Amino acid sequence: MKKWLIRCLTVLAMVCLIPGIVLKAAAETVPVYCAFCGIREEREVRRYEKYDSAYHKVCVDACQNCHKDGNVTHLQVHTGGTQGPTCTEGKICEDCGAEYDIPGHAWGEWNPNGDGTHTRICTNPNCDAKEENVPCGGDPNATCITKGKCTTCKGQYDGGHDLVHHEAKAATCTEIGWKAYDTCSRSGCNYTTYREIPALKHDFVYHQAKPATCKEIGWDAYKTCSRCDYNTYAEVPALNHDLVPHEAKAATCTKPGWNAYDTCSRCDHTTYAELPALNHDYQAVTVDPTCETDGYTVFTCSRCKDSYTADPTDKLGHQFGAWSPNGTGAQSADCLRQGCAHTGSTDCRKFTFRTAEGETLTFCPVCGQAENAAQLEKIEAATAWTISGSLSAEDVTARTNGEYLSVAFETAGSLTQPTGLVRLALPAGLLEGKTLVRIAPDGTQTEMPFEAKNGKLIFTLDFANSGLPVMLFRLLPQTAAL
Known part of the structure; x- marks a missing residue:
């Protein structure tokens, strides 16, 4: 219940605060004809609303007979109230509260002010209102040169200028400017609103100097203006190269050379062109x-x-010919190579073999010297090669005195020891009518088999189990062969 009452009072207060709306304290009625049923009846006034300075709205209930015309609004003139004390205060309507019947000012005559304007004041005793400095006018012949007569106050006034508008011109660094202004076009009138704007002067920006180079221009320190194209720039022309000549230098096998060229004493300019090293020929x-x-x-x-x-x-070493004894237990041989006059000499290395008759044969297989037999001469056509094992040298030396045949291998007069099987080739005529028998160091004799091939007699010698670097053979007549 309390909440409902609070809501009702709140709505009522809000309605009362709406301007131009007045709620009646007591019930009031007005006669109204219903547009639907035609009955004329007294209807209760709900409220008054201000309409204008002469009327207000009267809001009444709906028709009590047909209830079709809804809430109806009628216009009524304002009524009641007391006139205010001044020209601008009217009565206050007793129904809607609007102000009406404002009397307005009782203006007196216009009086000239002597400056082309006139003034009038309100004649009501309680009002001090006035209209002043109102421009004079009405005379079509009035100009800024010829005064006219005001049709309102009868005072004289200037008729105004025949204005010509001039556009503004901005001031520059070196020239004055002005804002937009007007002048009078009539002869004899110097009216103007012209106001000069002084020249701005330059707003300098300072620039550092740049020295000229051989290829590029330079300039001294200068200044420009940030607003205009003023500048004190003065170009310094390019210096061109200060050439220093350099003589040519021929290239060598290991060092480069160059043609004659120029350099600049000021910059890195050069016409140097390197000639590559020739390399050795x-x-x-x-x-x-x-x-x-x-x-x-x-x-x-x-x-x-x-x-x-x-x-x-490698050096060739001497190619000795046949070694010969020199009678001192040594042997010597001349080098066979062309242009070499060297004669080599080495000690003889002698070997002793027993023969079948119980005698011994002591000899040097290199030089062929024998102590108790004829000299063993070298067989130049003898050759040898290995079947197995190896030869430390292939210089075979085969010697014979017709009765004995020695086979050894030597280099520069020194014997070498073959290993394995060695093939020996001798001239076929060597054994003509004879048989070849090998003599062991202990005197044992063994006939040597051979094969004949291409005019050669080929024997196989077994050094595999031989402790000596030499083999001795005997040439026996075939009638005495074993």
């Missing part, structure tokens, strides 16, 4: 090995004479 000269010196190839540059050796070959 080596010419080869081969030095053949000799018996006692190694061989090699000498490469000598045809331009600078630089040289080096390469392709070494």
